[in-house]
Each structure stands twice: as structure tokens, then as C-alpha cells.
Amino acid sequence: MTDLALAVDIGGTKMAAGLVRTDGTVVSHRTIPTPRDTDGEQVWEPLAALLKEVSAGAALAGVGAGSAGPADRAKGEVSPVNIPSWRGFPLRQRISETLPGVPVALAGDGICAAAGEHWRGAGRGHQDLLVMVVSTGVGGGLILGGRLVQGRSGNAGHIGHTVVDMGGDPCACGGYGCVEAYASGPNMVRWALAHGWQPSPAAGTQAGGTGTQTGAASTRAGAGVGVTGEHLAESARSGHPIARQAFSRAGHAIAAGIVSTAALCDLSSVVIGGGVSRSADLLLPPVRQYLARHAKLGFLNDLTVTAAELGGQAGLVGAAALVHEPQRYN
Amino acid sequence: MTDLALAVDIGGTKMAAGLVRTDGTVVSHRTIPTPRDTDGEQVWEPLAALLKEVSAGAALAGVGAGSAGPADRAKGEVSPVNIPSWRGFPLRQRISETLPGVPVALAGDGICAAAGEHWRGAGRGHQDLLVMVVSTGVGGGLILGGRLVQGRSGNAGHIGHTVVDMGGDPCACGGYGCVEAYASGPNMVRWALAHGWQPSPAAGTQAGGTGTQTGAASTRAGAGVGVTGEHLAESARSGHPIARQAFSRAGHAIAAGIVSTAALCDLSSVVIGGGVSRSADLLLPPVRQYLARHAKLGFLNDLTVTAAELGGQAGLVGAAALVHEPQRYN
Numbered sequence: 123m124t125d126l127a128l129a130v131d132i133g134g135t136k137m138a139a140g141l142v143r144t145d146g147t148v149v150s151h152r153t154i155p156t157p158r159d160t161d162g163e164q165v166w167e168p169l170a171a172l173l174k175e176v177s178a179g180a181a182l183a184g185v186g187a188g189s190a191g192p193a194d195r196a197k198g199e200v201s202p203v204n205i206p207s208w209r210g211f212p213l214r215q216r217i218s219e220t221l222p223g224v225p226v227a228l229a230g231d232g233i234c235a236a237a238g239e240h241w242r243g244a245g246r247g248h249q250d251l252l253v254m255v256v257s258t259g260v261g262g263g264l265i266l267g268g269r270l271v272q273g274r275s276g277n278a279g280h281i282g283h284t285v286v287d288m289g290g291d292p293c294a295c296g297g298y299g300c301v302e303a304y305a306s307g308p309n310m311v312r313w314a315l316a317h318g319w320q321p322s323p324a325a326g327t328q329a330g331g332t333g334t335q336t337g338a339a340s341t342r343a344g345a346g347v348g349v350t351g352e353h354l355a356e357s358a359r360s361g362h363p364i365a366r367q368a369f370s371r372a373g374h375a376i377a378a379g380i381v382s383t384a385a386l387c388d389l390s391s392v393v394i395g396g397g398v399s400r401s402a403d404l405l406l407p408p409v410r411q412y413l414a415r416h417a418k419l420g421f422l423n424d425l426t427v428t429a430a431e432l433g434g435q436a437g438l439v440g441a442a443a444l445v446h447e448p449q450r451y452n
Numbered sequence: 453m454t455d456l457a458l459a460v461d462i463g464g465t466k467m468a469a470g471l472v473r474t475d476g477t478v479v480s481h482r483t484i485p486t487p488r489d490t491d492g493e494q495v496w497e498p499l500a501a502l503l504k505e506v507s508a509g510a511a512l513a514g515v516g517a518g519s520a521g522p523a524d525r526a527k528g529e530v531s532p533v534n535i536p537s538w539r540g541f542p543l544r545q546r547i548s549e550t551l552p553g554v555p556v557a558l559a560g561d562g563i564c565a566a567a568g569e570h571w572r573g574a575g576r577g578h579q580d581l582l583v584m585v586v587s588t589g590v591g592g593g594l595i596l597g598g599r600l601v602q603g604r605s606g607n608a609g610h611i612g613h614t615v616v617d618m619g620g621d622p623c624a625c626g627g628y629g630c631v632e633a634y635a636s637g638p639n640m641v642r643w644a645l646a647h648g649w650q651p652s653p654a655a656g657t658q659a660g661g662t663g664t665q666t667g668a669a670s671t672r673a674g675a676g677v678g679v680t681g682e683h684l685a686e687s688a689r690s691g692h693p694i695a696r697q698a699f700s701r702a703g704h705a706i707a708a709g710i711v712s713t714a715a716l717c718d719l720s721s722v723v724i725g726g727g728v729s730r731s732a733d734l735l736l737p738p739v740r741q742y743l744a745r746h747a748k749l750g751f752l753n754d755l756t757v758t759a760a761e762l763g764g765q766a767g768l769v770g771a772a773a774l775v776h777e778p779q780r781y782n
Contacts, residue, residue: 192750201750250604264716266601273718274580274597277751284712285746286618286629288704296748297711299616374618381627382614382712386594388603416615418626420522420531421607 127445128177128221130169130187131437132156132213133231134204135258137169139176140435142442144183146242148435152176162207170220177221184225185217186441188234191261195276198228203294204259227444227452229272231255231437232279235395235430236263237270237451238440243431244393252383253430254281256376256405257396259294260302266387270443270451282306286378304375307351307398310368314354319364321353355401369401373408380409381416384425395430402429457775458507458551460499460517461767462486462543463561464534465588467499469506470765472772474513476572478765482506492537500550507551514555515547516771518564521591525606528558533624534589557774557782559602561585561767562609565725565760566593567600567781568770573761574723582713583760584611586706586735587726589624590632593770596717600773600781612636616708634705637681637728640698644684649694651683685731699731703738710739711746714755725760732759 126149131138133156140151154172157165173185190202198214205211217226229237236253239245245253251265260282264271271278282302283295290299303309358365380392398405409427417425432439443451456479461468463486470481484502487495503515520532528544535541547556559567566583569575575583581595590612594601601608612632613625620629633639688695710722729735739757747755762769773781 266596267604271596271717274720275718275751277749278716278718280715280749283715283749284614285616285708286712288616288708288742288746293748297746299708299746378615378618378629379712382616382709383716385610385613386608386713386716387601388605388608390604412618416618416627416629418623419607419610419613421605 124181124183126180126182127442128173128180128182128185128224129438129441130173130185130217131231131234131441132169132187132189132200132202134190134202137172138438139172140438141176141180142439142446144446146439146442148438150176151438156205160207162211165205165207166211166216170216173217173220182221182224184227184445185221186227186234186444187213187217188229188231188437188441189213191230191232191277193228193230193276195228195272200228227448228276229441229444230261230263230276230279232261233263233270233272233276234440234444235261235436236265236279236440237443238432238436238438239393239395239430240265240270241443241447241451242439243436244428245391248391250388250390252281252380252387252389252392254376254392254394255396256305256394256398258307260306264383264387268450281379281383284379284382286375286382301375301379305372305398310351310372310398311349311354313371314364314368315349317364317367319354319357319362319368321349322357351398351401355404358401358404366404369404370408372398373405374412376405377409377412378416380413380425380427381422384417384422385419388421389425392425392427393430394427395432395436399429454511454513456510456512457772458503458510458512458515458554459768459771460503460515460547461561461564461771462499462517462519462530462532464520464532467502468768469502470768471506471510472769472776474776476769476772478768480506481768486535490537492541495535495537496541496546500546503547503550512551512554514557514775515551516557516564516774517543517547518559518561518767518771519543521560521562521607523558523560523606525558525602530558557778558606559771559774560591560593560606560609562591563593563600563602563606564770564774565591565766566595566609566770567773568762568766568768569723569725569760570595570600571773571777571781572769573766574758575721578721580718580720582611582710582717582719582722584706584722584724585726585766586635586724586728588637590636594713594717598780611709611713614709614712616705616712631705631709635702635728640681640702640728641679641684643701644694644698645679647694647697649684649687649692649698651679652687681728681731685734688734696734699734700738702728703735704742706735707739707742708746710743710755710757711752714747714752715749718751719755722755722757723760724757725762725766729759
């Protein structure tokens, strides 16, 4: 039987592979840490071993691989900001060499998350959809007219680097005023620390998020060591005004990015996932409040914003969608 | 012979109709002022007469109509912000009744300008293109993968209402910090007047621009009476610092909107047209300067920004493209 896709999800913190059925069910999967401070081959070797292990004995319909970006889809290469030793790394070719005879489809991780949430998650049935991944970085992907938009170089959907504050904060991408500069977990923590917030004494265990699209590792570096967005969320829930303000500020930037995307692409719905969205109780109210402030054109009236459904598996499910539903997703 | 399209371009200041050949040549055209302070039928009647007059004796392949928006493409209705008496006006049906038996295609004016510049103007040959119209309002349209993007409701391409300054100036749309609030001709003039600029004594003849997408008439109302972007441009060319700053500020907002669009849609090129772009010598340098500041992701490196080629005829040519090249533009 060849109804299984081998799905791969590569981030700066961890790498996952799984077998996914044509109905989107993840049959089995395994996650390993992404090696750091090493060369490109030392990142690739454990991943190659993981792919062989997870696919052992399975007759594959294909491999779908989502990777932190940027990507060069024509060449099949990736240059993840948060995997510095991969620059123009020939991911598609390496996978083909490891699993000969199996077709390989490649896309950015934000794009895969969008495919996953549209295929089997909170975006089901929406024809014009933005999926955001708010985590260590801020990424996303677009579905327009019911089809995944990959873009000429495979880099469509970079909502984290829409400019919402043109005179504003520097961003890890090198630009200024991007959504990610306000709304990524590490940047929320950094802003709160700089404005007098202090994590509770219990905080301090290192908890890594999945890097999405760009800027993940570099934005993490400057945050308080071991202090994460989840500590900030706990503090906000207990009423700390600076912690709450960090979520409000992030929600404003996200709302502005959503309005820009909706005005450009005539969206009907937005799904927000990623680690920070586990604090949807704190994040979605300011997002909706600022959407009401900015989204005034008539065709934006019915825009809906909801939380993602697939959690950490959106990337794997979406990578499998590239294989199982190529007419919509590849 | 039926190789002629009747092209229609409806704005808040003027309405135009023309006959356009399959190669994009405008054979004949006529422009009339848009009636103001009247009811919807009194706007429609002179337009209906214009359509009959311009098309008299011609065997038409179809009618392509571009209108200031927003539009409702499914219903064939338009509600131009700058034609207050048209709210849900059944434009497609009215044209069909006036010219029975001829198919009618409808699109927003920014979308038509994009089709025109892509078909026969500065965007020829570009697969992933944003066309901006910077005039009394700021509008635009997108070509992705070589195809015009109309959007689910016919309102894609509203770059004038991307949010580039989330804590910023109110916009005529009711929101805040939109590109149009900084970069439309009337808003540039208003800002300059508020910051101490005074037009030269020669200024003061009323010169209307073509309204694009939204906000045109309402943003005009507050500007100095009879003072236009062209007076501001003359003053900037003669070195007035506030006038120059108005162009710099507009260029910054336009650049930020372009970067957002390019990050979302993986663009390769941008064409800027509209009345304000007649001052391309003043506008394009700050646009390019701020693009260099904000567009730092690798896949944005080769983004080009050029001036439009079709001038005031982009809308008519693009409306004809809906008829003559429907596989790409309709």
C-alpha cells in the first residue's frame, strides 16, 4: 500500500518526521533536537537517519518536507535563519538520495502550517485564509481561492515581516517595525523585561519553541535566559500590567498585519497557531480589539480570527498535504 | 468585426469610456465629469449616454468596466467611497440593459490599472507584480503567477489600506496608519500645510485627480482649497524643506506597504502610477531609500520599483484586458 506520506518538519529547535495517511491522520512520528553550533552535514546526518527510521518498511506515496526558511523552491534549497550552517542547503536532493525513487515536495514551514490547518484544521472550508504561526518567530501562509500560495521563490506568506510600524523597533531580519519585532515570544519577553517586568522565581527552565520562517534563533538570543512566553503568560493571567501590555502590544501588531493582508488579498478568515497562541486567551482579545480599530473597509467586516486546531502537528500534516493533495497544495 | 472592447473607467472626479483593440490600442475615448451632490440615477444617466455615444456603430466583443470601489463582484454592484449616491449600485446590470447582448466584466479601478500596466505597460512580462495608483486616493492591484488577482469579493489589491503605522494618523477609511493617510495627494498637501508650508501665489486653480479605490473624495475635502499635489511638487523641486519632507514621508509609507506586500506575496516587481506619480522624480527616490531600509529578507533583494507607462489610460486599457484576455485578467 502506498497511501502513506513521509512528512518532515524542520525547525531551528527540533526536527520531526512522521507517516501520514491520506485522511491526514498521523500514524507515527518522532522528534529530535536540531543540532546546534555544528556544520551542515552534522545537522543533516541525524535527520537522514530519522527519515529512514520513521519510513522503514513503509511504501511511500511521497515525501513532503517543510523547512524553516527562506527557501529557494526552484533549486530545492533552504537557508533557515535559525540553522546557520544550512545556507543554500540542497534539502530536496539529499532527501531524494536517502529515499531513492520517492517524489519529494518542499515548502516553507509557515506555508506547511497553512496547508495543514486548511486541510485538516481550523481553516477547513475557507477559500481565502491566512494562517499565522506566532512562536519563536512569526510566520504564516496563504490560501487564496482554495489553493495554497507558495510564491515565485516559495516564500509567500511572510506576515511576520509585514511592516506595521514604519518608524518602529528593529527586527531580526534587519528591517524595522515588522510584526515579528512586537509579537514573537522572545520579543514580547524582551520588551516586558525592558519595561520592568520580572518573571516569578519559579521561572527559568529553558523551553524552546519551534522556529518559523525567519529570525527565530536570533530573536531568542537577546531574551532573558530561560524566560519564555509561557512565564509571561502566567504573569499576565495573574494581572501583571506590564505582562498584559506585552500581549496587548503583540495583539496590536498582529491585528495590523492581518488588516494589511486582508486588504491586499481579500481574506475571509485568519487562523492563529504556534507556541504563543497557546495563550490564545490573552492574545486573541487584543487582536480582535485592534482589528475593530483598523479593519474599517466594508469587505473586511466579516473577517474571522480563530485559534489553530492542530497544535504542533500542523507542519507535519501540511507537509503531508503537499503529497496527498497536490492539486490544492503543491 | 468584433475585435473592439468598450472600456469604462469610473472615478469620483471623472468617468471615461473608450474603444480598445485586441492589441491594447485605444481607438477613441471620451471623458466627462462625475456629477456631484446628486442622486445615483443622475450619475448613471450621463454615463449611459456616454457608453452609447462611444460605442455607436461598433460591434463589441464585450464591455470591461473598472470602477472606484469597494465593489461586490458576485452581485455586480459598486459602492465607490467617492460617489456617495452609489451604494450597492447595480452597475453590471445597468450596463447590460444599456447594451443588450454584450457580455460585461466588472472590476475595481486599482485592479484594472494593474491589468493595464501588466498587459501593455511597465509591468509587461512580470509574473508577480504590484501596481500602485497614488493619486487622490491610494489603490492598486496584484498579478500573481501571471494572473490578475481579483479576490473573493473583487477587492484584492487595496494597498492603500495596508497598515504601516499602527499608532498613526487616522485614515478616511475609518482606520489608522494606512498608506493612504500619508501618501495620497490631498493628505500630502494637508500634512505640508499643517507644518507651515504655503503654496506659491500662482497656486490655486482646481485640478482634480482620479479617485482610486477608496477615500478619494473624503480625503480631498480637508485639503487647502484648490491646492494640489502638483503645487507641492513644484515647491519641493524648488527646495522647500517641508514640501520635500511630505514626499519623503509619503515615500516611506509607500515603501513600507510595498515591503509588506512583497513579503506576503513574494513579489518581483512594483509599478507606481497615478497622479502623484507624475512627480516620480520626487517620489521614487524616497521610496527606494526606505525600501533599502525595510526590505532585508533575501527573497526581497531583487525587487524592482518603476514608474507606470500608461498614465491616465491604464484603467481603460486594463478594463479592455478583462474582455480581450479573460484567461489572464478575468
